[in-house]
Amino acid sequence: MDEKITTEVLVIGSGIAGCTAALELADAGVEVVLVTRAANPTDSNTYSAQGGIIYKGEGDSAEKLASDIIVAGAGLSNEVAVGIVSKEGPRTVEKFLINRVGVDFDKIDGELSRTKEGGQKINRIIHHADETGRAIEEAMAAQVAKHPKIKVITNATAVDLLTPAHHSTNRIAVYEPLSCAGVYLLDRQTGCVSRCLAKQTVLATGGLGQVYEFTTNPDGARGDGIAMADRAGARTINLEYVQFHPTAFYHPNAPRLLITEAARGEGARLVDAAGKPFMQDYDPRADLATRDVVARSIYHQMLATGAGNVYLDMKSYIPQEKISRRFPNIRKTLLGFGVDILKEPIPVVPAAHYSCGGVYVDAKTGETTIKNLYAVGEVACTGLHGANRLASTSLLEGLVYGEIVAGVIKGQIGGTKVAANIKPWEYLGNPEADPSLVAQDLRNIRGIMWNYVGLERTTARLARARLELGHAQRSVEQFYQNSKVNDALLGLRNIARTAVLIAEAAWANKQSAGSHYRTG
Numbered sequence: 001m002d003e004k005i006t007t008e009v010l011v012i013g014s015g016i017a018g019c020t021a022a023l024e025l026a027d028a029g030v031e032v033v034l035v036t037r038a039a040n041p042t043d044s045n046t047y048s049a050q051g052g053i054i055y056k057g058e059g060d061s062a063e064k065l066a067s068d069i070i071v072a073g074a075g076l077s078n079e080v081a082v083g084i085v086s087k088e089g090p091r092t093v094e095k096f097l098i099n100r101v102g103v104d105f106d107k108i109d110g111e112l113s114r115t116k117e118g119g120q121k122i123n124r125i126i127h128h129a130d131e132t133g134r135a136i137e138e139a140m141a142a143q144v145a146k147h148p149k150i151k152v153i154t155n156a157t158a159v160d161l162l163t164p165a166h167h168s169t170n171r172i173a174v175y176e177p178l179s180c181a182g183v184y185l186l187d188r189q190t191g192c193v194s195r196c197l198a199k200q201t202v203l204a205t206g207g208l209g210q211v212y213e214f215t216t217n218p219d220g221a222r223g224d225g226i227a228m229a230d231r232a233g234a235r236t237i238n239l240e241y242v243q244f245h246p247t248a249f250y251h252p253n254a255p256r257l258l259i260t261e262a263a264r265g266e267g268a269r270l271v272d273a274a275g276k277p278f279m280q281d282y283d284p285r286a287d288l289a290t291r292d293v294v295a296r297s298i299y300h301q302m303l304a305t306g307a308g309n310v311y312l313d314m315k316s317y318i319p320q321e322k323i324s325r326r327f328p329n330i331r332k333t334l335l336g337f338g339v340d341i342l343k344e345p346i347p348v349v350p351a352a353h354y355s356c357g358g359v360y361v362d363a364k365t366g367e368t369t370i371k372n373l374y375a376v377g378e379v380a381c382t383g384l385h386g387a388n389r390l391a392s393t394s395l396l397e398g399l400v401y402g403e404i405v406a407g408v409i410k411g412q413i414g415g416t417k418v419a420a421n422i423k424p425w426e427y428l429g430n431p432e433a434d435p436s437l438v439a440q441d442l443r444n445i446r447g448i449m450w451n452y453v454g455l456e457r458t459t460a461r462l463a464r465a466r467l468e469l470g471h472a473q474r475s476v477e478q479f480y481q482n483s484k485v486n487d488a489l490l491g492l493r494n495i496a497r498t499a500v501l502i503a504e505a506a507w508a509n510k511q512s513a514g515s516h517y518r519t520g
Helices: 016-027 062-072 079-101 132-146 171-175 224-232 291-305 320-326 328-335 394-415 435-452 459-481 487-508
Strands: 004-012 032-035 150-153 156-162 182-187 193-203 242-249 269-271 310-313 346-355 358-360 373-375
Touching: 004 016, 004 182, 004 394, 016 032, 016 079, 016 132, 016 150, 016 394, 032 193, 062 079, 079 132, 079 394, 132 150, 132 394, 156 193, 156 224, 156 487, 193 224, 193 394, 224 358, 224 373, 224 487, 242 291, 269 291, 291 310, 291 346, 320 328, 373 394, 435 459, 435 487, 459 487
Parallel strands: 004 032, 004 193, 032 150, 193 373
Antiparallel strands: 156 182, 182 193, 242 346, 269 310, 310 346
């Protein structure tokens, strides 16, 4: 059964970027459909963010923030995006998160509590204990849920972007410039695929950490938006710049839980098994060096000592009262695995964390190279992060560009029409995808990415990755074409395509910079 959903604006993703765009548009009277593959709209990359969001500090300025962003990005940031975010960021935080949504940020004596993280010279980051993302996401999701102009569809996975050139019943449409008409949408509960048609579409699908064997990202960070945009013909850039978070919890029975960089911002130190700090041996900024430097330093420290991990020591450097107040969720979570951060250091290793690249967008408007398609948040590449993201800029970028894209769409929506003659989904009666085959393909791709396209890259490793990932993608695509569509199979297909894009970008870029580190 083919269902057709029609709306003015379709937003795919429910994190800070998607919710900001949806709310800004809805507040202006625009009809919005917001879809998420999760059962609960709060299940997003935003929800997992611990540390905080950049606001403004004492003696701070747009110029000082811009300088920190550019230094962290290894001098490769897009100065247009840097200028916009540095100038508009604090204003948008105040206008939207504090005044419009009402996020309960921590305060001391009535004033917002501010901290700093790696690469920051000024205490400008505001937070909600160690669950800033959760506080933001829950506040925004509540506003989205009750807005009369927003329809939220959960348990719905985007299959492919609809373009008249690819999906129109009128073959003459192939001669038209590429444009986006919406998306094929899988209902995860019924297995039915519908057409969701919109005048304008906003990709806000988050990151790609699940392409790697070890990641801090939630299950949905599969590169879905990047793969769909690429298949539709959109330009992608900077995908070689995958940032690895230095401190993910290391435990045989636990996922790679992120241990926020704010811990080091508050004074925690990275130490070896004997409790000796070592970051000063690798960089004069020691534990507050940028993430790419700290992650590689840990990697080299592990190689030098033969250890399977290093440790993050809070107890020796931060008062117990402050640990309990600032990091209650981390303490509670780690206690479940037998680690008490008030009494012992935390075993940590690096893990894939954030994509500095993504779907190319105009840094002034958020528009992709496909007409009527926008991208915001981690799926997009404005160039803000260059080769390496400055801590706590991700939420800020999503917020700022969610507002920018909404403003652009409001100015164009009146002259846009919903596309006609888009084909319904074709059901072929294929068998269910074998979950064992899906699992094995995922293990294969993730292992290749971790070992060959990870923290340190060489020509030989990348050559092997290109060969093996190319074969894997072709095999997965054939598997997809011959199987009944479901969420797991779609995730595998998108992971395979995104992995190829990352490996090809890493192969093409011979210059080491930031999170793209080539040793040979």
